[in-house]
Amino acid sequence: MTDVNIMSHHKPIADLKSIACTVIRSRRKTASLQVTASGVQVRVPYQVTQQWVDQWLASKQSWIEQQYARVQQFVVEIEQGALLPYKGAFLVLSWVHGQRSRVVLQGQQLLVTVAAKTDQTEADQVRGIVKRWYKKQALSILPQRLEFWRQKLQKEITGLKVRDYKRRWGSCSSQGEIALNWRLLMASPTLQDYVMIHELCHLEHFDHSPKFWRAVAQHCPEWRVSREQLKQRTAWMYW
Ligand SMILES: [Zn+2]
Numbered sequence: 225m226t227d228v229n230i231m232s233h234h235k236p237i238a239d240l241k242s243i244a245c246t247v248i249r250s251r252r253k254t255a256s257l258q259v260t261a262s263g264v265q266v267r268v269p270y271q272v273t274q275q276w277v278d279q280w281l282a283s284k285q286s287w288i289e290q291q292y293a294r295v296q297q298f299v300v301e302i303e304q305g306a307l308l309p310y311k312g313a314f315l316v317l318s319w320v321h322g323q324r325s326r327v328v329l330q331g332q333q334l335l336v337t338v339a340a341k342t343d344q345t346e347a348d349q350v351r352g353i354v355k356r357w358y359k360k361q362a363l364s365i366l367p368q369r370l371e372f373w374r375q376k377l378q379k380e381i382t383g384l385k386v387r388d389y390k391r392r393w394g395s396c397s398s399q400g401e402i403a404l405n406w407r408l409l410m411a412s413p414t415l416q417d418y419v420m421i422h423e424l425c426h427l428e429h430f431d432h433s434p435k436f437w438r439a440v441a442q443h444c445p446e447w448r449v450s451r452e453q454l455k456q457r458t459a460w461m462y463w
Pocket of ligand 1: 422426431432
């Protein structure tokens with residue numbers, strides 16, 4: 225089933241405070257609902273009326289609001305004193321101006337120096353500097369951990385990349401190459417391990433079949449919890 229001819233519109237749902245709602249119609253048979261930091265995505269079959277959608281959303285109002293509040297808490301803000309998720313804990317962000325841009329990690333303090341530049345806002349500059357720092361850390365930390373699991377699961381991979389994904393935590397190609405989102409570094413080691421085990425198991429099972437999940441469960445019995453926690457943290461992808 226492919227989504228063809230996607231129609232969508234944005235409108236705040238009157239009863240849902242000001243949560244933006246996108247309705248996507250396609251040749252699907254059932255309706256589904258996804259709540260992300262940017263709002264609610266409703267996927268419905270072509271023939272479903274707007275009135276049905278409105279009523280359906282109204283019936284789920286309190287659940288949607290709860291989910292929305294839950295994902296909102298993971299939105300990354302770049303401001304003085306902001307808490308940035310890092311390895312399952314938080315770093316306290318602060319910045320000063322200086323000759324050269326740089327980042328120093330001192331305990332739980334992430335101290336950024338921003339060199340003057342005119343074409344960007346200060347927050348955007350800091351965001352760029354901090355993201356580069358995270359990517360660098362990810363490059364030195366994630367491959368080591370993947371190698372640990374690769375040996376434990378006795379798998380062969382053809383390569384590993386640390387990527388800037390906006391919609392996924394990791395991937396595994398049919399050629400046996402694994403890619404990990406650098407944002408995984410924001411997550412706890414437990415969640416990092418789950419994603420690595422998940423991708424390594426794809427080397428043998430290329431789908432999400434019961435067989436695949438059984439293989440994952442062998443090394444990660446709590447995979448359901450981890451999968452849910454990562455879903456709640458999709459807002460980490462948006463900065
Ligand atoms: Zn998968």
